[in-house]
């Protein structure tokens with residue numbers, strides 16, 4: 001039995017003081033104010049292990065992450081990428097685009113985070129990220145693509161609703177699929193009990209995802225051909241819906257700059273992020289870890305800091321990367337909360353992240369199903 005004392009506990013919802021979390025057989029057995037502790041972590045805040053809702057373990061965060069897919073040893077690099085998340089206190093990742101369903105086959109057990117995976121994202125022929133192998137056109141092919149992912153054990157369906165920045169020949173401000181294909185994908189996913197999320201970089205894409213009945217939206221940017229044009233009316237519709245926005249946040253300072261087309265849009269991107277919160281849209285964070293040098297694996301704490309700097313209340317950010325993320329990933333029965341019966345995936349950080357979110361970057365201890373992770 002393990003009993004961890006911490007000065008502060010954020011349980012996924014609220015902050016408490018001086019708590020002991022008792023762990024038995026990998027799960028939380030009790031949370032108490034006065035149980036005897038076997039480990040006293042001192043002046044730390046204990047939290048549920050963090051959940052990054054959008055990563056790409058197959059991308060190596062190099063300047064040409066797509067070329068990196070071709071080098072031998074891809075599965076080993078994916079394992080190393082997964083361990084980087086765990087060492088940062090990210091005990092669950094949702095991989096929204098791998099190749100050959102490799103993210104389902106890493107077999108890391110407690111030597112990595114829990115991995116939820118979409119497999120190759122569904123995209124149009126030569127569409128955004130076609131090189132990951134998920135091309136499908138027309139309602140029938142789209143339905144079959146969803147069924148294949150369900151058969152292979154995917155945890156979520158990811159669909160490229162618009163083009164994207166990393167695929168030449170595709171355009172972020174243009175739709176890739178029509179309403180019938182999107183509806184077919186959403187219906188098929190739901191028939192298999194799976195959530196579906198849509199990559200959407202322009203207002204038309206966001207509106208299409210909303211109308212097709214997807215569960216969440218990745219990026220939710222309002223790119224035009226050259227700039228950003230925030231659609232406040234559409235954001236109000238999002239706020240009134242059950243759709244969760246996975247905000248693409250997190251850039252490691254001092255790393256190589258984002259590409260010029262993204263850099264020039266940064267003020268618009270930041271305004272979108274601000275407006276989503278002001279309108280009360282349900283949100284999680286998806287870092288897009290791996291796609292380039294500003295986004296190394298394990299950068300979720302930087303994403304949390306970015307949102308606080310954008311005016312988000314720290315407690316809402318902590319909820320987003322724990323309990324709300326667990327709900328979005330449909331693992332809310334097991335993850336994202338520190339309470340009896342939940343998996344003992346835990347993160348202890350120095351100080352108080354509610355006062356200074358940079359505390360998340362200073363992990364003191366990480367536990368995965370009650371096992372202490374070696375931090376290097």
Ligand SMILES: [Zn+2]
Pocket residue numbers: 054055056096097288
């Ligand atoms: Zn992505």
